Amino acid sequence: MYCCSGTTRIFALMCSCEGKDAVYAHYDPVRATTTQSTYAGTLRKYILPVFGDAPLRNITPHSLQAFFSGFTKREVGPATVLKIKEVLSSAFGRAVHYGLLIKNPMEAVEIPRSKVVNRRQRKPHLTPREFANLLLLIEEPYATMMYVAIYSGLRVSELIGLKWEDVGLASLTVDERCCRGNWSVPKTEGSTATIGVPRSVVERIHRLKKLEVEINWGGKGSKKKFKVVRSAEPHDLVFQSVVKGTSMNDQSIVRRHLRPAALKLKLNPKKVTWRGLRTSYGTWMVQSGANPKDVQAQMRHSRISTTMDIYAQFVPESQQAAVARMVDMVEKASGESNRYVLVRNPQSDSPQVIENMVELVGIEPTTSSLRTMRSPS
Numbered sequence: 001m002y003c004c005s006g007t008t009r010i011f012a013l014m015c016s017c018e019g020k021d022a023v024y025a026h027y028d029p030v031r032a033t034t035t036q037s038t039y040a041g042t043l044r045k046y047i048l049p050v051f052g053d054a055p056l057r058n059i060t061p062h063s064l065q066a067f068f069s070g071f072t073k074r075e076v077g078p079a080t081v082l083k084i085k086e087v088l089s090s091a092f093g094r095a096v097h098y099g100l101l102i103k104n105p106m107e108a109v110e111i112p113r114s115k116v117v118n119r120r121q122r123k124p125h126l127t128p129r130e131f132a133n134l135l136l137l138i139e140e141p142y143a144t145m146m147y148v149a150i151y152s153g154l155r156v157s158e159l160i161g162l163k164w165e166d167v168g169l170a171s172l173t174v175d176e177r178c179c180r181g182n183w184s185v186p187k188t189e190g191s192t193a194t195i196g197v198p199r200s201v202v203e204r205i206h207r208l209k210k211l212e213v214e215i216n217w218g219g220k221g222s223k224k225k226f227k228v229v230r231s232a233e234p235h236d237l238v239f240q241s242v243v244k245g246t247s248m249n250d251q252s253i254v255r256r257h258l259r260p261a262a263l264k265l266k267l268n269p270k271k272v273t274w275r276g277l278r279t280s281y282g283t284w285m286v287q288s289g290a291n292p293k294d295v296q297a298q299m300r301h302s303r304i305s306t307t308m309d310i311y312a313q314f315v316p317e318s319q320q321a322a323v324a325r326m327v328d329m330v331e332k333a334s335g336e337s338n339r340y341v342l343v344r345n346p347q348s349d350s351p352q353v354i355e356n357m358v359e360l361v362g363i364e365p366t367t368s369s370l371r372t373m374r375s376p377s
Contacts, residue, residue: 042087046080056101061108064088072112081115123310124270125280126150134272137261140211141228142253144204145239146277148172152197153281153299156250156274158186165234167206170199174300178247188302195298205238213242250274282310 050067051059071081089106096104126134131150135143149159152172161178173194177186186192209229217224229238230245239248254273262272270276278299285295296307 038083039087039090042080042083046076046084047087056095059105061105064105064109068109068115069112071115076115078111078115078117081111082117085109085111123279123283124268124273124276125283126267126271126276128284130265130267130271131280133265134258134261134267137264138257140213141208141239141242142257144208145248145253146258147204148197148201149274149277150281151201152195153278155187155191155278158191159274160237160239160248160250162238163234164232164236164238167202167238168194170202171196172201180249180251181247186300188300190302191300193297193300195300208238215242279310282307286310 068081068085085106089104092101092104092106095101131146135146138146145159148154148162149156152159154162154172154174155177157177157179158174161176161183162172162174163176166173166175171194174186175192177184209232211228212225213228214223214225216222226242228240228242229236230240237247240246241248258272259269262269271280282295282299285298290298292304292307295310296304299307301307
């Protein structure tokens, strides 16, 4: 038994203004503006056309599973299917919370294997050289925003909400965020923190106070100069819109500055986003040898599993060392027997074993890259 109020419709649960039982409408404002926008789009496109007029008593785990199984025949990406499941789970969760359902029917639903998100797939991120080239093409104050983002790991809403009182000698304090004009607390409790940053980040931030930019103004090629920082009192924003001096719009910056620069350099535009910059920060920390707990603290992930998703993209040095020891052992054994050869792969620093190691030393190769070949007699 899943339903307490069988006549309540999913449309009423999910929409912000319709239906006498629109309990979801009271929950909607407590979420971030970007989340509200994403949920609304998912509702309109995928959920309401199917379940909009259905009473709760008709929405069972079986009907929901049939709905998700149908995605195997549709050209809908795994990330989208996961988002649909997230929205439905959230809606039914609120129904349980308000006593309209006894149990969340989404708990029994599974996403088809062909639509499961591959969390080990490499996340788009920039190399240091790509980032350096990008900075040369982007104007101020947006170049400094990118610089601070990639060397601090701040989310874009935290970056836009940064105030002068939050800037320390070698640190930034995150205690608010601003998303397209809407102010709120950071994403999670653990996101509120003071994090260390390179001194170059703080120096670059303060340099903004002395900068002026020239933009097109009025027509016929006329231009006008604006101060990048109009006021630097403790409660003033660090990054102020050039014309009005108010909070920045993250989407506008990507569309007008970051994406054009990425296309000019022939980079994947997915790398050059605010999320891509944050991922680049975490990736660079991993590549430099930082341990998971330090990366988690700097990125302020609430779960260590989120941090480990970044680590999963790389082969740990311990594994590389173990492989190197194995290769060294086989090299010595092959030299003694003179029945096996090693060849150097010009694309790699490590030799590849080209003989069947089971016969030689009783070790079974664990990768298809170790192919067999006899040495010429």
